[in-house]
Amino acid sequence: MPKLMVFNNISLDGYFVDAHGDMSFANNPGPDPEWDAFVAGNASGSGGVMVFGRVTYDLMASYWPTPIAASSMPVVAERMNSAQKVVFSRTMDQATWMNTRLVKNDLPGEIRKLKKEAGGDLIIFGSGSIVSQLAQLGLIDEYQIIVTPVVLGKGRTMFEGLNEKLLLKLNKSRSFANGNVWLSYELIS
DSSP states (O other): OOEEEEEEEEEEESSSSETSSOOGGGSSSSSHHHHHHHHHHHHHHHEEEEEEEEHHHHHHHHTTTHHHHHSSHHHHHHHHHHHHEEEEEEEEEEOSTEEEEEEEEOOHHHHHHHHHSSSSSSEEESSSHHHHHHHHTTTEEEEEEEEEEEEOOEEETTTTTOOSSOEEEOOOOOEEEESSSSEEEOOOO
């Protein structure tokens, strides 16, 4: 059965976006071949469905299909464009990025349905309001977090609005020369 995972960058002070909703702080701060190989390895992983809210979807759909993305990160761009994607939005009329299905309501019900289908894991990128809603319902199985060596001072956390604490267990971790630290947590039932 597929797992639902979150893969997000956060600042050292815990924000996934800054006070203006910008995620660009997460861009690689400098050359690091080990980090680049890690990113490419993740991108070339097996199947799965990418899950987005409207804001993150718009951001990703405006970048990954471009020639700039294809030339700067070809493996990641190919994976992002060819993967199956689901965007949850009450305000969008259509989703035009290749292989994207628009779902306008029942976020928890749709996620439960997707988790019962055969296939690869479901991966949420960005999409803090979706993360918060699904975390609160216990539907997220794994949290993969990249801690980026920057302090933003203000912003939004992925867990904004969470009413109860989540108990997590660290499974794996890895640090990189560029200062990024990857942490993988699973939900303790």
